[in-house]
Amino acid sequence: MALETTLILFKPDAVAKNLVGTVLSRYEQAGFKVRGLKMMKLSDEILAEHYSHIADKPFFPDVRGFMQETPVIALALEGDDVISKVRDLLGPTDSKAAAAGTIRGDFGDKEGDAKMRNVCHASDSPEAAEAELKRFFGEGEIF
Known part of the structure; x- marks a missing residue:
């Protein structure tokens, strides 16, 4: 097993539905440790960088x-x-x-855009986690 740090973004649907504490509790109950946590408004620039793989697609706006x-x-x-x-x-x-018992299965959007309104973003690889953590946390913000 490898000790890793990953990025999770609680998306606007999680914030609007007051699910942040509930979902964070699931991560903590799974044995993971919080090393950094902050609320932030995302700029056009950070979103273009974070979603660079789809920034040229017609659905990006x-x-x-x-x-x-x-x-x-x-x-x-x-x-x-x-x-x-x-x-x-x-x-x-x-x-x-998503199956019942998973975060997206329990709390994600089942009516509208279930691929976008799906509670959280999570890094998908060690390389992505490293880049994403640097994108969303500054020096000294991860402990």
């Missing part, structure tokens, strides 16, 4: 608009194999396909 509906909560979470384990806890990106 909808993604940007959604991610700017409310502030988001950035979480640096540490644990053994935390990257893959968090993604298992979350369930698939499409909340409609």
Whole structure:
């Protein structure tokens, strides 16, 4: 097992539905440690960088608009194999396909855009986690 730190973003749907504490509790109950936590409003620039893989797609303005509906909560979470384990806890990106008992299955949007309104973003690899943590946390903000 590898000790890792990953980025979680509580998306605007989680913030608007007051799910942050409930979901954070699931991560902590799974044995992960909070190493950084902050609320922030996402700029056009940070969203273009974070979503650079889709920034040229016609649906990107909808993604940007959604991610700017409310502030988001950035979480640096540490644990053994935390990257893959968090993604298992979350369930698939499409909340409609997520099983009950997963975070997205229990709290994600089942009516609208279940791939976008799916409670949390989580880094998908050690390389992504490293880049994303630097994008959302400054020097001295991860403990």
